[in-house]
Amino acid sequence: MKIALKTQFSQHLALTPQLQRSIELLQISSAELEEELAKAAEENPLLEYAPPDQHKEDGDLSGKAEVMQANWASSTPSSRDDDEDWDTRHEQQAQTTSLLNYLEEQIQSLRLDPAKKGFIFYLAGCLDDRGYLLESLDDLAIEIHQSLQLTPAEAFEQLQEGLTQLQQLDPAGVGARSLSECLSLQIQRRMTTDLEHKNCLELAFLLAQNHLIKIAQKDWGKLRQLFKQSEPAILEAVAIIKSLQHNPGLRFDTNVEQWVTPDVVVKLNTKRKWVVHSNQAFKPRLTLNQEYSRILKENNSKKSNSALHQKMLEARWLIKNIEQREETILKVAQAIVERQQNFFHQGNIAMKPMVLREIASAIGMHESTISRVTNNKYLACPAGIFEFKYFFSAQLSSDKGGSVSATAVQSLIKQIITAEAPKKPISDNQITNLLASQGFTVARRTVAKYREQLRIPPAHLRKN
Numbered sequence: 001m002k003i004a005l006k007t008q009f010s011q012h013l014a015l016t017p018q019l020q021r022s023i024e025l026l027q028i029s030s031a032e033l034e035e036e037l038a039k040a041a042e043e044n045p046l047l048e049y050a051p052p053d054q055h056k057e058d059g060d061l062s063g064k065a066e067v068m069q070a071n072w073a074s075s076t077p078s079s080r081d082d083d084e085d086w087d088t089r090h091e092q093q094a095q096t097t098s099l100l101n102y103l104e105e106q107i108q109s110l111r112l113d114p115a116k117k118g119f120i121f122y123l124a125g126c127l128d129d130r131g132y133l134l135e136s137l138d139d140l141a142i143e144i145h146q147s148l149q150l151t152p153a154e155a156f157e158q159l160q161e162g163l164t165q166l167q168q169l170d171p172a173g174v175g176a177r178s179l180s181e182c183l184s185l186q187i188q189r190r191m192t193t194d195l196e197h198k199n200c201l202e203l204a205f206l207l208a209q210n211h212l213i214k215i216a217q218k219d220w221g222k223l224r225q226l227f228k229q230s231e232p233a234i235l236e237a238v239a240i241i242k243s244l245q246h247n248p249g250l251r252f253d254t255n256v257e258q259w260v261t262p263d264v265v266v267k268l269n270t271k272r273k274w275v276v277h278s279n280q281a282f283k284p285r286l287t288l289n290q291e292y293s294r295i296l297k298e299n300n301s302k303k304s305n306s307a308l309h310q311k312m313l314e315a316r317w318l319i320k321n322i323e324q325r326e327e328t329i330l331k332v333a334q335a336i337v338e339r340q341q342n343f344f345h346q347g348n349i350a351m352k353p354m355v356l357r358e359i360a361s362a363i364g365m366h367e368s369t370i371s372r373v374t375n376n377k378y379l380a381c382p383a384g385i386f387e388f389k390y391f392f393s394a395q396l397s398s399d400k401g402g403s404v405s406a407t408a409v410q411s412l413i414k415q416i417i418t419a420e421a422p423k424k425p426i427s428d429n430q431i432t433n434l435l436a437s438q439g440f441t442v443a444r445r446t447v448a449k450y451r452e453q454l455r456i457p458p459a460h461l462r463k464n
Contacts (some may be wrong), residue, residue: 022321026328026369029376030261034284037322046292046308046315050285052261099131099174099252100124100452106169118445119162123175125428125448126458131174131249132182134460137163143429144444173248183208186244197240203227204237215241262380264333266344274344276333278326279380286319288312328365332373335362336391343391344381348411353395353404396440409435409442410450417456425462 028036034051041049103124107117122144126135141155148155167175172189176182187205194201206227207215214223215238223234261282269275296312336359342350356374360367374388393405416434420426426434428451432444451458 021317022324023372025321025325027372027375030263030282030378032376033322033325037284037286040318041286044311044315044318046289046311047318048287048289050287052282052284098452099127099129099249100449102252103127103166103169103174104449107166110165112165116158116162116165119158120165121445122448123159123162123166125445125452127175127249128457128461129249129252129455130247131171131176133163133175133177135458136177143427147444171245171248171251173245176248179246180209180212182246182248183212183241183244187240190240200233200236200240203229203233204240207234207237208241260376260378260385262378262385263329264379266333266337266379266381268344274337274341274381276330276337276379278330283326286322288315288319328369329373329377331363331365332359332370332377332388333379335359336388337379340391344383347383348407349415351391351393351405351407351411353406354392355395356392396442404440406450409440410454412438412440413447413450414454414456417451417462420462423463425459427459 025033025036038049038051041047104121107120107124110117110120112120123133123140126140127133137156137159138152140159141152144150145152145155150158163175167185169175172186173182176185184205187201187208191198191201191205207223211223211226220231220234223229224231227234262279265277265279266274267277292308293312296308336354337344339354339358339362340352342352356367356370360370374392377388378385379388390407393407396404396406396409412435413431416426416431428444428447431447431451432442435442435447448458456462
């Protein structure tokens with residue numbers, strides 16, 4: 001065996017600390033960036049940090065704003081009050097967690113065949129905000145049996161099995177058709193884990209099923225007579241019932257305020273085109289300490305303080321990374337606005353389908369970079385404040401060979417419901433048929449999901 005030395009050339013990507021730092025800074029929000037820069041200035045004497053409120057400029061946004069995903073239907077931004085400039089307003093929207101999405105995640109994980117999952121998905125889309133199923137299974141079976149090529153009896157049987165599965169999901173009590181059933185479901189689940197209070201739970205179960213009115217009337221004597229139990233035993237069971245959640249979906253209806261600072265501002269120029277401007281008013285500034293820089297420059301040849309020189313190098317790298325971050329965010333925002341001009345003129349109904357790959361190709365960056373930029377980055381426009389990723393939506397095909405975004409379909413659904421007769425609201429199945437008549441093939445379950453995301457109740461709750 002002959003041993004020899006030879007030279008070989010190869011290319012590889014070295015993920016340097018500077019590159020790692022650049023990636024980290026790109027994916028954090030503006031608020032997190034402020035914290036990072038303030039911390040860096042504390043650790044490095046060569047850096048000087050200026051908070052956003054110390055260099056506020058006229059004409060930029062003058063305050064922080066809450067996350068807003070507006071259902072904008074107006075054709076122009078002129079609906080704002082004339083005496084108040086839109087870019088100084090504090091836009092506000094409640095950011096909520098959807099009960100439907102929470103249930104869908106659980107349904108996806110069930111080890112059932114797709115057909116059975118489909119019925120559970122359908123039922124989840126029929127729940128109201130509280131998590132109750134107010135439509136009867138008979139009515140639902142009649143509504144769907146033809147499209148599934150089943151008899152009403154077969155559809156009812158499948159729905160009954162689906163409801164049993166749905167009622168086993170979290171939160172406990174979801175899928176109930178009445179308060180009595182909601183409480184009973186929760187007690188049944190507790191019975192499987194709390195064996196110590198078995199007798200008390202069994203009594204509470206019987207009370208919840210048939211005697212809630214007597215509990216409300218505090219008719220303890222009648223209940224003692226019916227169940228042959230002492231009053232303390234009755235009261236202990238009633239205490240369990242009172243500890244239960246009457247509205248399983250309540251925690252998904254809690255407003256969560258999330259304050260954000262827009263990274264860019266979108267305004268209409270003189271040519272009626274929407275353009276992007278960096279929101280400099282609320283960006284922190286990081287600069288080199290001029291005194292230390294002068295001292296280092298004067299003593300550069302002597303290299304008298306290698307530690308200080310290292311700090312200078314780190315400071316310059318950080319400032320460069322911040323500049324690159326701002327340039328990348330601006331490029332991505334410009335590419336988004338360029339492709340979504342119709343949205344800023346007309347609202348959600350004009351939203352175009354768009355994917356990350358499209359923006360990555362347009363600005364010559366990797367798709368993963370675009371993904372980082374669109375997360376926790378916001379733009380402000382006359383319609384409100386939107387996260388970059390709000391402008392990316394799936395493409396739905398039409399029978400005419402065209403395409404429309406999922407956001408535009410949501411807007412169509414809202415318009416259909418807004419125009420309905422108050423005494424005869426339109427069901428999700430009818431909405432599906434109306435969309436189909438316009439050339440858009442959308443499943444009934446998808447319509448229900450979009451309606452839920454728009455926070456519009458089902459037809460039976462909209463009836464006036």
